[in-house]
Amino acid sequence: MSNGTKESTAKRRVLVIGAGGVGTMVCVALERSGKAAVTAVLRSNYEQVVKHGFEIESIDHGKLSSWRPSAVVNAVPQQDPNAPFDYVVITMKNIPEVNNIPKIISPAITPNHTTIVLFQNGLYIEPPILEAFPSNVVLSAPTYIGAHEHNGHVTHTDHDMFNIGAFHNKSLDASFERAKLEEFADIYNGSGVVEAQVVDDIVLYRWRKVLWNGIFNPMCAITQLDSATVRLFGGEHSVIRPGMAEMVAIAKADGYELGDSVIEEIIESTPLESAFRPSMLVDVDKGNPMEAEVILGNALRVARAKGVETPILDTTYRFLKLIQARLLAARGLIVEPKELPTTDIL
Incomplete structure (x- = not known):
């Protein structure tokens, strides 16, 4: 042989x-x-x-x-x-x-x-x-x-x-x-x-996944509501769909057209009867740090580089970073800052 x-x-x-x-x-x-x-x-x-x-x-x-x-x-x-x-x-x-x-x-x-x-x-x-x-x-x-x-x-x-x-x-x-x-x-x-x-082109498929992950995960972690309840309590039209529209705009500026029906498609992929607690919310439940930077932070870095305005996602990221700081501090991974911290994104 x-x-x-x-x-x-x-x-x-x-x-x-x-x-x-x-x-x-x-x-x-x-x-x-x-x-x-x-x-x-x-x-x-x-x-x-x-x-x-x-x-x-x-x-x-x-x-x-x-x-x-x-x-x-x-x-x-x-x-x-x-x-x-x-x-x-x-x-x-x-x-x-x-x-x-x-x-x-x-x-x-x-x-x-x-x-x-x-x-x-x-x-x-x-x-x-x-x-x-x-x-x-x-x-x-x-x-x-x-x-x-x-x-x-x-x-x-x-x-x-x-x-x-x-x-x-x-x-x-x-x-x-x-x-x-x-x-x-x-x-x-x-x-x-x-x-x-x-x-x-795997980046296209990462954009498609972050369209769900970058919206539902942070929203559920911040509100401590599951994927269905955050919609039923009014979040779908006040923050989820507008946030997804911003994410679609970032992807487009990055050269990736996700399609006119993608928001509806992504939302309907998680039907109300299939309520679950997304990974970031599970992390909060357990007191574990979240994947905040790679899921939402990196998308916003693209937005800043491409000049895309993202007011919903910016505010979401600010709240998510506060929760992340609490989780990191509880694990002894950071200490309470002595002066106001800044961010490299917003």
Whole structure:
């Protein structure tokens, strides 16, 4: 057998950083494809999973008892020149005030080899990764999967479907990036029960997701109302639809036409009978810092750069930053300022 054949049939080495609900289901999809050997980096659930494995109830994969990926570790491993990771997948929350993602993943990245895959919320989260790892392919995958994990028990209720694309690295050939993109999607889809859809311009799909995430998430976190109640109590026409109109205008200024019917489409994608507490509200409930910057802050930075007026979103961001400050201070991550702080956006 030739070396080329060995390389094409060998399992790809994949590291998944952040095996909560979403991360665990990413591990399951990749491992069950038979095309990847997955190492999962766990934190609070490490001892539980090492001893007992994951207990999973999945709408896609069924019930899995005592399930583990190929390897479980409690820290990001140092890259091995003789057996480098082919893919490093990040599913941990992206909170710049708390986590320096490039610094966290750096030990596992082999220059010119490892492809970095971002299963994270937010808009324009890729440039800091490209800056830190200029010789590596970066894939981006805004996901809509619904999965929750608690001490090794995972409930997966919404189908695993997402778009994935390469965020172009100008120092790399686009055909090489495309090959890595298609290989990863092929691996992910290998189990036959999930669907990763390859797209040409992933930024468009990040704008579409932030149209919901950048409005509903902050509004629910600020009001402490779920996705349906915030609409029923008058928020839909006073803040949600106007806020979405501002987000559509930012996207248009950035070169992305989301369509005349997109606001109606996005709102109707969350029917009143499907009320739930979005991730930012869940974070507030738990006293955890939120993904405020990557979801709303980054969109407003584009607005400022493009000269788009966003009074609804500006006010929303101000309130969101106050809540974030309280959450960070409660964790001892910031101290009470001695003088009035400023913002780099507003």
